[in-house]
Amino acid sequence: MLSEVKEHPSLLVVIVNYRTGKLTIDCLHSLVGEIQALPNTKVVVVDNNSGDQSVEQIETAINSQQWQDWVTLIPSDYNGGFAYGNNLAIRPALASADKPDYILLLNPDTQVRSDALKYLINFMNEHPHVGIAGSRLEDPDGTPQRSAFRFPTIWSELDSGLRLGIISKILGPKIIAPPVSDSTCQTDWIAGASMIIRREVFESIGLLDEQYFMYYEELDFCLQANRAGWSCWYVPESRVVHLVGQSSGVTLTKERPKRRPKYWFDSRKRFFVKNYGWLYAVLTDILWLTGFCLWKIRSFFQRKADNDPPYLLQDFLFNSVIFKFTN
Structure with a gap:
């Protein structure tokens, strides 16, 4: 080779x-x-x-x-x-x-x-x-x-949604974007x-x-x-x-990003289903959604700034593998 x-x-x-x-x-x-x-x-x-x-x-x-x-x-x-x-x-x-x-x-x-x-x-x-x-x-x-990454797993999806320092530290070797x-x-x-x-x-x-x-x-x-x-x-x-995100606006770093387009969710879903199967894809959805909901509750009580794309939770749920199975 x-x-x-x-x-x-x-x-x-x-x-x-x-x-x-x-x-x-x-x-x-x-x-x-x-x-x-x-x-x-x-x-x-x-x-x-x-x-x-x-x-x-x-x-x-x-x-x-x-x-x-x-x-x-x-x-x-x-x-x-x-x-x-x-x-x-x-x-x-x-x-x-x-x-x-x-x-x-x-x-x-x-x-x-x-x-x-x-x-x-x-x-x-x-x-x-x-x-x-x-x-x-x-x-x-x-x-x-950050431009060198690890392959995503169910644990990196949990960390992506939860955004809790101690969990990120525990999951250090599993997070997608190392320093x-x-x-x-x-x-x-x-x-x-x-x-x-x-x-x-x-x-x-x-x-x-x-x-x-x-x-x-x-x-x-x-x-x-x-x-x-x-x-x-x-x-x-x-x-x-x-100059990040100039074509799509999805990955802008200097301002709040635009609402994520459907193709972003379709691509994420395809990656997990294609490479790891439907069950694993469902687990990644569940862990991200669980983590993100906990993050939203914590950010509300701690009055943290909302820098997420608009309607992220709804869009993620409606474009998830879970929603496909339940409809």
Whole structure:
């Protein structure tokens, strides 16, 4: 399963845009220096049927900046979600005569710091047993964001709903988001905002699961890779600015997030049912709901600020596996 290490490996960067044309152009600007340092790098921008001026804006930028040699734009006439958009670029690349050695999934709301891609490539070259690696994501001021995670369990779902310090401490090894590491380390999965994948991983497990519209698809992909024997690593030397939640508003961190869309709940449900079965999915729902109800009671009496998305409890219940069984 180990890959042959090339002296000058090829890299395909895939950026999926949805109504973030200006951010995508800024992301491409940040890649110019990386392209010069890694000449075997190509970029494909997929527009997921934005329906605004994104295609025209990006096309104009490519032409005016003379990026045609390394950037290709694919305007899709259908918005099938994050996995679908990435697969539009990955599928033909894997079927071509000149297959890329690595594929980097990069969000349009990112800007890469100097040598960010080079650090990822070097790490993958030096560790041929590693299938996936991710960058350190950070705010524009350099504040790190949590981007290396553990696989979710029933206990992490309880902790997510309950939010009680002593329980979080007891469940420390089970919580999804451990503290940000300053060192390169192995992890279960990493955020898809900047995720490099060895070509052989796709050959082992296939493409991203397009049944996920948005969210949980990179988690699912890392789990399938893990089950196939590929490890996943966090590489903090590769630094990428991430302007969180610009496309969906779901993961905004500087303000109260918007109401969670149905596709978020559908993706969560699909992940647990697909990978652990219906019974386990029901248990995760029960524990999250129990924990969240206790949290709401405690926050009411302690007068804690409400920073949850609107209607979170109702939306979670009505989109849960439990509700499906009782209706």
